[in-house]
Amino acid sequence: MTGQTHARTALRTALAALILIAGLSARADAQTIAPTAETAAAVESFHAARTDRYAWVEETETPTLNAKGAAVVRVLERAERQGLRAADYRLPATDSPTALDHAVSLTLLRYLTDLQAGRVAPKKADPALYVFPREVDGLALLEAVHAAPETAKAMADLAPANPVYRRLRRLLLDYRTLARTGGWHPVSEGPTLKPGMTDPRVSEVRRRLSSTADLTPVSGATDLYDPALESAVRQFQRRHGLDSDGAVGAKTVAAMNVPVQDRIRQIVLNMERFRWMPDEFGDDHVFVNMAGFELDYVVGGVTRLAMRVIVGRPYRETPIFSDQIRYMEFNPTWSVPAKIAAQDLLPKIKKDPSYLSAGGYELFAGYQNDAPRVDPASVDWAAIPKGRFPYRLRQAPGEKNALGQVKFMFPNQFDVYLHDTPARELFAKSVRNFSSGCIRLQKPITLAEVMLAADGQDPGQVRRILDSKKTTRVNLKTPVPVHLTYLTAWIGEGGTVEFRDDIYGRDALLEKALGLI
Numbered sequence: 001m002t003g004q005t006h007a008r009t010a011l012r013t014a015l016a017a018l019i020l021i022a023g024l025s026a027r028a029d030a031q032t033i034a035p036t037a038e039t040a041a042a043v044e045s046f047h048a049a050r051t052d053r054y055a056w057v058e059e060t061e062t063p064t065l066n067a068k069g070a071a072v073v074r075v076l077e078r079a080e081r082q083g084l085r086a087a088d089y090r091l092p093a094t095d096s097p098t099a100l101d102h103a104v105s106l107t108l109l110r111y112l113t114d115l116q117a118g119r120v121a122p123k124k125a126d127p128a129l130y131v132f133p134r135e136v137d138g139l140a141l142l143e144a145v146h147a148a149p150e151t152a153k154a155m156a157d158l159a160p161a162n163p164v165y166r167r168l169r170r171l172l173l174d175y176r177t178l179a180r181t182g183g184w185h186p187v188s189e190g191p192t193l194k195p196g197m198t199d200p201r202v203s204e205v206r207r208r209l210s211s212t213a214d215l216t217p218v219s220g221a222t223d224l225y226d227p228a229l230e231s232a233v234r235q236f237q238r239r240h241g242l243d244s245d246g247a248v249g250a251k252t253v254a255a256m257n258v259p260v261q262d263r264i265r266q267i268v269l270n271m272e273r274f275r276w277m278p279d280e281f282g283d284d285h286v287f288v289n290m291a292g293f294e295l296d297y298v299v300g301g302v303t304r305l306a307m308r309v310i311v312g313r314p315y316r317e318t319p320i321f322s323d324q325i326r327y328m329e330f331n332p333t334w335s336v337p338a339k340i341a342a343q344d345l346l347p348k349i350k351k352d353p354s355y356l357s358a359g360g361y362e363l364f365a366g367y368q369n370d371a372p373r374v375d376p377a378s379v380d381w382a383a384i385p386k387g388r389f390p391y392r393l394r395q396a397p398g399e400k401n402a403l404g405q406v407k408f409m410f411p412n413q414f415d416v417y418l419h420d421t422p423a424r425e426l427f428a429k430s431v432r433n434f435s436s437g438c439i440r441l442q443k444p445i446t447l448a449e450v451m452l453a454a455d456g457q458d459p460g461q462v463r464r465i466l467d468s469k470k471t472t473r474v475n476l477k478t479p480v481p482v483h484l485t486y487l488t489a490w491i492g493e494g495g496t497v498e499f500r501d502d503i504y505g506r507d508a509l510l511e512k513a514l515g516l517i
Helices: 003-024 037-048 067-077 097-117 138-147 151-157 163-180 200-211 227-239 250-256 260-275 338-351 424-428 444-454 461-468 506-513
Strands: 285-289 294-299 302-312 321-330 361-364 392-395 406-409 433-435 439-441 472-485 489-491 497-499
Touching: 037 097, 037 138, 067 097, 067 151, 097 138, 097 151, 097 260, 138 151, 163 260, 163 489, 200 227, 200 250, 227 250, 227 497, 260 489, 260 506, 294 444, 302 424, 302 444, 321 444, 321 461, 406 444, 433 439, 444 461, 444 472, 461 472
Parallel strands: 285 472, 302 433
Antiparallel strands: 285 294, 294 302, 302 439, 321 406, 321 472, 361 392, 489 497
């Protein structure tokens, strides 16, 4: 039997054993841990190229791990530290040293692939995700770990390098430690607690906030809702996306009573999302978190501007993808999408025939560029059936224009972009999913000025163009990467732990795909 044939036989033996383990795994979707053809091919190439007999086991007749193999197994047994499951990386029992050697390689590569690219493909977790997992070079990973003088360090260094991922990993350790001590005690339901009140439930709030370091514990229980507790409550509300009013009402109590195990699952799910993302978003970039209703504009690695945003409604979710902002358009017109015209505007037009003229809309006979204009008063709106709109609508620039004074364009298949809005009052709300899919900005003019300055252009032109009232396009010399993301747990640069509600149900989809429910 040739060396290559012997290696293939051992590989088949190891594969069979690991597939058996996959079938017995506690993970609901057991097939996800069965070795893939790509993994098997990388392992076969790794062992076929070796000059020594074994990579991970001793040169003995009985299967015994060598120092490198034992180090690999110790890391696999601590996979929970990376938000993975140690049960998914168990080695099979075998009497063959060669089969064990190959099994270590197969399991190690499965672990490294899960660690770097995620346990499930984004599209499998959620068809609405338009992000792509990292490409993994299995052979290179195996060779790198085996060649490293410190096996455990080499494996740790292959985890996502994004600083938010690493902060989440530390948070996971802290919350699991907290869970082992019983987690936090719940707050009883009851009337809203406000500053200055005295109530037995105030002591429960103190105890709860002390568990997560929102409040420094004080000796003895006190039922008085004092200023120190108010400050702690407001901080808790801010980092959970609630109205920071200091009143402990039903929503705040509900957030306080989310069990620590649920928060642990939330952390694990968001660590998985970071495996789909690049380690670096770019020195200059725009980062939008839909679940957090926030945007950060980063220049030279430093956040230059942060603002609130409004994202798509639950039935018109803002998609998740990355692109590049290429130009801005000031004093824009709005070509109303047919779906919005039929579903949103037609009922308003039927109710008030003057709606179009009052809003500065122009009506055209079709979507061709040369389609003639139509007088809205000549249309029998009552005769147009629900869900149909046989015309084209365009809203002229102005104060009532739905896009406001500027839009930031990154042409894409979803027709989604960033833009201003005349509905400024909506930014005061804590939950801001009101749009038809685009992202509305709290500080669009400031963003335009800062972005143009960073691009080496005159920011003063923004005011001059706006004052001209003319629709004007300004191209960026260097396109700016924009990342539309969905995170329900993260830690900010200042160390603040943030949690948000799963507004689009994407946590639930990912949890199901990972077999956690």
